[in-house]
Amino acid sequence: MSLRRVTVLGATGSIGTSTLDVIGRHPERYRVHALTAHRSREALLALCLRHRPAVAVLDTEEDAAWLRRQLAEAQLATEVRAGCRALVEVAEASEVDAVMSAIVGAAGLLPTLAAVKAGKRVLLANKEALVMSGALFMDAVTRHGATLLPIDSEHNAIYQCLPSEHRGGLGRHGVTQLLLTASGGPFRGWSRDGLASVTPDQACDHPNWSMGRKISVDSATLMNKGLELIEACWLFDARADQIQVVVHPQSVIHSMAAYSDGSVIAQLGNPDMRTPIAYGLAWPERIDAGVEALDLFRIARLDFEPADERAFPCLRLAREAMAAGGTAPAVLNAANEVAVEAFLAGRLGFTGIGELVARVRDARPVEAADDLETILEADALARQAAYARLARQ
Numbered sequence: 001m002s003l004r005r006v007t008v009l010g011a012t013g014s015i016g017t018s019t020l021d022v023i024g025r026h027p028e029r030y031r032v033h034a035l036t037a038h039r040s041r042e043a044l045l046a047l048c049l050r051h052r053p054a055v056a057v058l059d060t061e062e063d064a065a066w067l068r069r070q071l072a073e074a075q076l077a078t079e080v081r082a083g084c085r086a087l088v089e090v091a092e093a094s095e096v097d098a099v100m101s102a103i104v105g106a107a108g109l110l111p112t113l114a115a116v117k118a119g120k121r122v123l124l125a126n127k128e129a130l131v132m133s134g135a136l137f138m139d140a141v142t143r144h145g146a147t148l149l150p151i152d153s154e155h156n157a158i159y160q161c162l163p164s165e166h167r168g169g170l171g172r173h174g175v176t177q178l179l180l181t182a183s184g185g186p187f188r189g190w191s192r193d194g195l196a197s198v199t200p201d202q203a204c205d206h207p208n209w210s211m212g213r214k215i216s217v218d219s220a221t222l223m224n225k226g227l228e229l230i231e232a233c234w235l236f237d238a239r240a241d242q243i244q245v246v247v248h249p250q251s252v253i254h255s256m257a258a259y260s261d262g263s264v265i266a267q268l269g270n271p272d273m274r275t276p277i278a279y280g281l282a283w284p285e286r287i288d289a290g291v292e293a294l295d296l297f298r299i300a301r302l303d304f305e306p307a308d309e310r311a312f313p314c315l316r317l318a319r320e321a322m323a324a325g326g327t328a329p330a331v332l333n334a335a336n337e338v339a340v341e342a343f344l345a346g347r348l349g350f351t352g353i354g355e356l357v358a359r360v361r362d363a364r365p366v367e368a369a370d371d372l373e374t375i376l377e378a379d380a381l382a383r384q385a386a387y388a389r390l391a392r393q
């Protein structure tokens with residue numbers, strides 16, 4: 001078995017630390033090449049001491065200098081770099097076999113695309129990158145021979161439920177529908193009126209999953225499911241009308257594929273991201289992820305219900321953005337990132353998130369998303385429009 005060298009983008013986050021937990025269980029299989037963080041320099045230092053990467057990356061030169069001093073004191077030879085260019089370099093480095101893409105938000109796009117273009121095994125947790133650049137991203141995967149493994153638990157589940165060669169449209173493989181499960185988040189069953197005054201801490205208190213704050217808010221608004229719907233269209237060559245969102249509060253079935261003969265294949269497991277991460281790291285083999293075995297008697301029952309798109313309009317907004325095509329998903333994503341940041345900072349109410357996204361969507365034209373410059377410009381202009389609307393409130 002050859003040793004695989006891994007770069008973990010977003011190492012200090014929820015997915016990043018789970019990835020390092022799985023890697024740490026298999027020192028004979030994996031070596032960490034690079035670890036990156038944005039501002040969490042103490043957390044990155046602790047990870048460097050434990051995993052001894054060749055390279056560490058932080059956003060600012062000042063934080064990088066601090067980390068360099070700490071690592072020198074600890075007599076560690078890790079090289080420390082700073083800035084966006086360094087993220088790209090550690091994603092495309094020739095000594096790297098696999099890249100975990102676990103930066104949150106649009107900031108993950110350029111390093112993830114760099115890993116794809118370098119033909120790496122790319123473990124995709126950063127759904128925003130694919131939402132923004134769908135066609136361009138998938139085209140780069142094919143052209144550069146990258147191996148793309150979905151880490152979002154739903155897409156990882158669907159990947160496991162589909163035939164190994166699933167490109168070319170679902171119908172070719174007898175698949176009639178993808179059933180994308182959703183926990184419903186902390187506010188499942190709430191009315192729109194009740195949602196108006198919820199706090200960031202309530203929104204981040206997810207019933208089943210422990211995640212970063214941005215994706216936790218996205219789960220609470222159901223924008224996460226909307227982004228996942230777009231992600232699934234690109235990953236599995238599916239149309240939006242071939243994907244049904246199924247609210248399943250126990251989060252035990254992670255998603256399903258329905259076939260023309262009436263079979264429905266599901267992937268089940270405890271809600272622990274180490275399962276899809278271990279799958280992505282070891283594919284096509286299976287390795288221990290440190291996850292407790294599923295106890296069906298303890299779970300006892302599985303429930304299913306439709307999503308309430310009146311109380312949670314973000315799911316509909318995402319479906320409409322996918323239908324509009326071009327730069328519309330990038331605009332949706334950018335407006336949502338600004339809105340979530342404002343909600344977490346106490347500057348916008350919970351129901352204001354969907355309202356802001358809809359206003360920015362209506363104000364921005366949809367253009368063909370043929371090149372990266374157009375996509376990045378659509379992202380930047382949507383952010384500007386969102387900040388301007390926030391300032392006027």
Ligand SMILES: NC(=O)c1ccc[n+]([C@@H]2O[C@H](COP(=O)([O-])OP(=O)(O)OC[C@H]3O[C@@H](n4cnc5c(N)ncnc54)[C@H](OP(=O)(O)O)[C@@H]3O)[C@@H](O)[C@H]2O)c1
Nearest residue numbers: 010012013014015037038039040103104107125126211212
């Ligand atoms: N958490 C989950 O269970 C889960 C499940 C499915 C998919 N995902 C997806 O995985 C991605 C990561 O989610 P998460 O929950 O792990 O997020 P998180 O806990 O907030 O971690 C985000 C990571 O990205 C880094 N980062 C943030 N902004 C950055 C920037 N501008 N430039 C460079 N690095 C930056 C953070 O560094 P600092 O620590 O320095 O801020 C941190 O390492 C998201 O796209 C999310 O949708 C997550």
